Amino acid sequence: MKVSLNWLNDYVDIGGVEPAELAEKITRSGIEVDDVDNRSEGLKNIVVGYVKECGKHPQADKLNVCQVDVGEVEPVQIICGAPNVAAGQHVVVARPGARLPGGVKIKKAKLRGEESHGMICSLQELGFDGKVVPKKYADGIYVLPEDAPPGEDALPILGLDDTVLEFDLTPNRADALSMLGVAYEAGAILSQEVKLPDTSHSEVAEPASDLLKLRVDAPEADPLYAAKVVRNVKVGESPEWLKARLMASGVRPLNNIVDITNYVLLEYGQPLHAFDYDRLGTGEIVVRHAAEGELIETLDGTERKLKAHHLLITNGREPVAIAGVMGGANSEVHEGTKTVVIEAAWFDPASVRRTSRDLGLRSDASTRFEKGVDPNRVIEAGERAAALMEELAGGEVLSGTVLFDELGKEPLRVTVSPDFINERLGMKIPFEDMEGILQRLQFPYEAVNGLFVIDAPTRRRDIAIPEDIVEEIARLYGYDEIPKTLPVAESVPGGLNPYQAKRRIVRRFLEGAGLYQAITYSLTSAESAQKFALETAPETKLLMPMSEDRSTLRQSLLPHLLEAVTYNVARQNGSVALYETGSVFLGEGADGLPAEVEHAAVAITGEWSGSDWQGSSRPADFYAVKGIVEGLMDMLGLTARLSFRKGEMDGLHPGRTADILLDGERVGVIGQLHPTEQKARDLKDTVVAELNLQAVLTRETEPLIYSPVPKFPSISRDVALVMPRAAEAGTLEAAIRSSAGSLLKEVHVFDVYEGDKMDEGMKSIAFSLTYQNPERTLTDEEVTEAHSRVIAALEAEGARVRS
Incomplete structure (x- = not known):
C-alpha cells in the first residue's frame, strides 16, 4: 500500500x-514502512511552459523547434522530439540548470545547428513509473491543463511536492x-481526530429504481448490493489532483469515471464498479452463480470459462462482471457513456478468493474483498463516488439507492479487564492510559465494573478476542516501554548442546578456510536425488510437487552445491569455494517421517590461492580439499582416528577419489569430478567432498590434555621405497605407524617419483619420519632399532628400499 x-x-x-x-x-x-519516497528529491527548476509556436527542425525530420513561454519577457527556443508536441499546449519544462531523477542535469545545447534552452519533459523523465503514466502520454510529453500559468513551479501541479510511504x-x-x-x-x-470525506450531493427527483431493477439470487455470497444511477455524465480526463493521487498510489488514470471508482477504492478500501447503463441493455441487474462452462470476456480482453460456484453480475441475460474480481468488456464505460450505474457491494471473501484463484486473476478489488471490507462503509462509498461524479463529470444523481441488504453490520463486542492486559504484558499501564488509547483508536467502549466492554469497529476485522485488545494497548503505549527482565530459574535456558557447539566449530572452520556458505533446496529431481549419495535408501517423493525438478527429497548435498558452482562460473566468477551443512533424507524413520541425517559438503573450482606479483596461483585440487578435511578433523580432536583409502563413486574421477574413514568406518568421500561430469556442467577441474556430519559430531572424543613442549631434540630419518604403481601410500603409512613404536612422532610423504628411471609399472615414494623422546635425548641405537622395524614392516608389504 x-x-x-x-x-x-x-x-x-x-x-x-x-x-x-x-x-x-x-x-x-x-505496521512496517518499507520505503519513504520523497518524490521531489533531485528535482529543481521544473516549470510550466506554454508552446506558442512549433515547427519542423530544418535539419531533422523527427525534431521540432518550439518557442515556449516560461514566464519570462521573451519565449525560449527548445528542440523537442516528442511526436505529440504541438502549439497551444501547456507543458512541463526543465530549464537550463534543472536536475532530473538519476542526477541528469539540463544544459543549453545545440541540436543539428539549432539552440535548445531546456527540455520539454515526459512523465517518465520526471521519475514516474511507465506503468502509471496515462496511455495517451505514454510515448510522448505530458500536456498540462490550460489554466496552468507559464513559469509556475510544475511540481505541485503534478503532485511531486509529496512524500509517499510504502507499507x-x-x-x-x-x-x-x-x-x-x-x-x-x-x-x-x-492523537489527532479523523476528518471523513464529504459524501453529500444533490439529487434529481427521478428515483433510481425507475431506471434500474435489482435481483440477488445468491444472498449467501452477496448479502449486500447497492447501486446508484448517475446520468448525463461527460467522460473525459480527470483533473490533475485526482490523476496525481492515483499515480502516487501506483494506479494508471484512464478517464474521470473509472478514476473516481479507483479513487474511492483507495480512499475507503471499498471496491466499486461503474457500468454503462445503456450497454446493460435491460435496465436490470441480477446477481447469480454462473452456469458450468459459461463464458465472459473481462476488461483485460480475455475470454474466461466459468464454473458453477463463480458469482456473476448479469443483466438478466448474460454476464457483465465477475463479482468482486473484474468487470466485463460488454458493459465497460467509454467516451460515449452518458449514464452510469455505480455498484457498491459486499461479497463473501471465500467466494471471491476461490473465483480469483480458479481464474488466475487477481485485482485490487479482489485483494480487498478477500480480506473483507467494512460492511458499514459499502453504501457510504457509493454515495462518495456519486458525489464525485456530480462534481467532476457533471452528472445528475438520481434519487435513492437500488438496494438489497441482508448483511449484519453489528460490531463484535470484546470484554477485557485491565488486569488481564497488564498480566499479559508484564507491566503496569494505568487505567487512564488504557482509556486514552481506546479513545485515540476511536474504539467505542464502556468501563463497567472494572472491565472494558468494547464494540470493535467493523473497519477493524482483526479485533475479535481479548488478546487483540492487549496488542492494541501494547503497540500504542509503546513496545519500547515493556520492561526488560531476565528469566529467573535454576539455570537459564538457551545454551548450546555439545552437538550444536561442534556444528558451529565446523562452520567457523570452513569459513576460516576460505569457503562461502551456501543454502540450497532440500527438494530435487528424481534423477538427482541419489547422485553422489554416501548411502542410499528408498526415495521420499512429494505427492503434489511444484515441478519435476522439486519432486524428491535429496540424499546428497552435492548436486545442488554443484549447481551453485555452475551458476557462478557461468557468470564469470571462475574461482568458487562453497560449503553447505544440511539434512539429507534417507528413507522412512521410526516415526513414519523421512529419516534426516545431517551432512556437510564442499565444492571448489578454479584457483585455490590467487596469483600476485610475488608468486604463481595454485589451482584447486584433491589435496586442497583433503587438507580441509584433515584440518576440520584436527579441530574436532579426531585426527588420530582419521584415515583415507582409495574409493569409487559414479560421477567422480576413478583415480582421484578417496573414502574418508573414521575408526575404520566410511563417513565421507573426497574426489575430483569425472571429466564427463565436468564437461556436462561446463566446469574446469572441480573437487568435492561430503561428510556424514552426524556420524562425525556424535563421536566421543578424549578430553584435551596439555603436553609440555619437548625439551629434547628430535631425529629425522628418510626412507625411499620402490613399489607397484597401484600400491597405496596410506597402506605403507599405516605399516610405519604400527611398527615404529612410541618414539615415532610424525610421518609424511615428501616425494613421489614415476619417471623413466623406474621400472615399468613401478613408482618411488619417499617418507620422512621424525623420532623423539619427550623425557630424554635419543641415542642413535634407539632410532636405528625403531627404523629397522619400520623397514621390515614395509618390506612385508611388498615395498623395497630404494638404493
Missing part, C-alpha cells in the same frame, strides 16, 4: 511531523489498505 502524505493530510492533521519521523512512529506501532502490511491489517484506514492509524499515533 502506497500512502501519499499530501492525500493523508486531508483526513488527519500530520502537522509538522517529518515523513521519516512519521514512518518510524508507524513502524514502531506495528508492508500483514494479512490481519486489511484496514490499512485504504487512506481512511491509514488516517485512523495515524490519528491514533499522533
